[in-house]
Amino acid sequence: MICTYGDKTDVKWQKRHSLPQIIVITEDGKMNENAGKYVGLSIHECKKAIIEDLEKEELIVKKEVLKQSVGTCWRCHTPVEILSKHQWFMKTREMTDEVIKWTEKVRWVPAFAKKRMIDWALSLDWDWVISRQRIFATPIPVWYCIKCGETIVAKKEWLPVDPRFEKPKISSCPKCGSNKFIGETDVMDTWMDSSITCAVHAGWPNNPKTFKKLFPADLQPNGLDIIRTWDYYLMVKHLALFGIAPYKTVLINGMVRGSDGRMMHKSYGNYVEANAVIEKYGADALRQWAASGGSTGYDIPFRWSDVEYGKRFLTKLWNASRFILMNLSDNFKMENKIYKFETLDKWLLTKLEKLTEEVTEALENFQFNIAIEAIRNFTWHSFCDHYLEAVKPRLRASKGDSSEAVRYVLLYALYRIIQLLAPICPHITESIYQLIKPMLPMSNEEKSIHLTKWPTSNKSLISPEDEKIGELIIKVIALIRKLKAERKTSLKTQLKKAIVYVKEEDKEALNKHLDLISQVCFVNTIEIKPLKDESEIKVEIII
Known part of the structure; x- marks a missing residue:
């Protein structure tokens, strides 16, 4: 008997052992009639009441604080409860080998992102749940016969259609002949729309010439956090429809971290608005x-x-x-x-x-x-x-x-x-x-x-020889200017003399550019001397 699910392991065990389910939690987080005297209580209130009842019956032996991983809503951090609901699925697990084959063919930047994609495909315990219990989203174009329960799927020429407000374009149920239907109230997961973007951007389904030219996409850029969603769903959807990966290269960017080292998020208080940065420093x-x-x-x-x-x-x-x-x-x-x-x-x-x-x-x-x-x-x-x-x-x-x-x-x-x-x-x-x-x-x-x-x-x-000589000239100029700065002398102060120590093989080249160095550094006389022990150029100045 299963009355609540702690995590996905419980879900797998219930399925594996065909355990009966007793649903005690409503969609708004209250206890239903199966909860007995706890009916109407919130989940938190119910937990508290059960502990109080156990204490009255002296059935609690020990209390201690435990640390455990609990799934929560990313936005409000409320603990998530697993509810048993009928859903629509896309058969994706049977495509795993094909997904991995095409993932290997795609270029991933950086390379480690490819392993994350493959690991995700191999880790899935069930198929892709494509239905959601929301109001605003793409409708699922399906009706049910009220009399016999036959599923009526919309034909291509019926689309677009919203079964919540429109009737199927048939006169009667093909199975029992009834003419009374009820539309599917669930809507599609938002990734069902996003998972076809590569094809749509290329012109599908209205422009086959453009589609042939632009598909698959040269580049698919997205964040590290949605490899398991967008990149995966793009892959399975396009493999199912076209038999080929939807992208040639996937470019993955990391996440932005705040000054405290954590992911930048409003709830952490470390969030910086882009407009605030732009107003201060520009785009x-x-x-x-x-x-x-x-x-x-x-x-x-x-x-x-x-x-x-x-x-x-x-x-x-x-x-x-x-x-x-x-x-x-x-x-x-x-x-x-x-x-x-x-x-x-x-x-x-x-x-x-x-x-x-x-x-x-x-x-x-x-x-x-x-x-x-x-x-x-x-x-x-x-x-x-x-x-x-x-x-x-x-x-x-x-x-x-x-x-x-x-x-x-x-x-x-x-x-x-x-x-x-x-x-x-x-x-x-x-x-x-x-x-x-x-x-x-x-x-x-x-x-x-x-x-x-x-x-x-x-x-x-490109001239390696001139680059080498140029580096020598720039190095001498920089050293003279540095010495002036260290002595707190204006860069335009005329020096009596500068002595430059260079390697023997550099003397001839440097001698040809002494006039330039003298003009730039304001030096009357420059003397070149051989460098003895030091491997780097050495300069002395006389003010």
């Missing part, structure tokens, strides 16, 4: 946090400091853009011609083309954190901190091959940066694009940055 800063917060598929902690860092980067990029535009004449135009690039130009272009390769590969593999960090590191340091500072003396000249080349590189690099950044920061990149668009070649003048062709790496601009 692009928030999007940077989402992209950089963690590896794909893993939980992302929310920290205000991460969003603030994103905002500072955007400010840096905007200021750099303004500086570049201030140093470009109104009639400046990027032209497809040969420019006389200097070593630092080639250094930056090499790093830029390598950045393009790195970001492209990262995005193709859904490694958004790697992509955004690479863009920010290049923009903030290689481009702004080093290159912009090093080429300022060349920008003072309005004409000449060097002046023309550096202006081309500045615009070329800025355009490439905003192209790479556009998927993550669509707003600031669009604003910058509209400012530089008149200066771009006609073939590049799309209406929006988001309509431009994704950049590919120009291998001809």
Whole structure:
């Protein structure tokens, strides 16, 4: 005899041993007439009353506090009771082998998500319950003959139909001839609708040409928590209808955690509204946090400091853009011609083309954190901190091959940066694009940055030799500026002398760029000496 179910184990035992059921709980959580004198009490009240009665009868031997796992409502945390109800099912367990076969064929990002899908399919104790006792949902198009109980299923041409308000389009029951029917009052599980989205998005059932072209879906993105629902239900539904997996790649994102480390949720009090973040720092800063917060598929902690860092980067990029535009004449135009690039130009272009390769590969593999960090590191340091500072003396000249080349590189690099950044920061990149668009070649003048062709790496601009020499020059400049800062001396203070210690094989290359270093660092004389014991460059300054 079963009068209540503690968990799914009780359900399985009742089914396995054909135990009779005595239903004592109503749908509104009250005790019914089968509960005897406890009828009308809530579940909590009934438990309390039973204990009091047992104590009166001196039948309780011992009381102790126990810790146990109890299923509760995710929203209000009320303990969940299992009720026995007639339901509609889809036969999914018999499809398990097929589900696993197609799951293995699909690309899962990250890879561990595939195991979660397979483990879920293997763990199911019963088929998919597709009916719900609610008011608003997709109706189940079924009627029952009042006289004989025959089930009448709607034909395709009857749809859409709601059996709660409409009669079946037949004159009589095919089994007993009665003309009295009652419609199914249950509705479908919401996943019954969601589980057909891949086909519907591709054009099914009204556009077979589009469906053939777009199905299966290239990408199915969703959270880690709904692998067992959406991904699984999509799989079984489409396998049943079309015999093929509905998606080629499944991209799984983790959950957002609050500052206390727990899942972000209103009931925990650690919830932050997206609008509050956007109003303070802007949408692009928030999007940077989402992209950089963690590896794909893993939980992302929310920290205000991460969003603030994103905002500072955007400010840096905007200021750099303004500086570049201030140093470009109104009639400046990027032209497809040969420019006389200097070593630092080639250094930056090499790093830029390598950045393009790195970001492209990262995005193709859904490694958004790697992509955004690479863009920010290049923009903030290689481009702004080093290159912009090093080429300022060349920008003072309005004409000449060097002046023309550096202006081309500045615009070329800025355009490439905003192209790479556009998927993550669509707003600031669009604003910058509209400012530089008149200066771009006609073939590049799309209406929006988001309509431009994704950049590919120009291998001809990659020069390992110039990159090595450029790193050497930048390192020397950075060390001199650092020493000035440590001595609390203005960066524009003219130094009498700087002594640079480098390896023997680097002396010749560095000697060719002493004038550049002198101009950038405000040094009268630079002396090169051989590096003895230290493996790194060493610099001394005389004020």
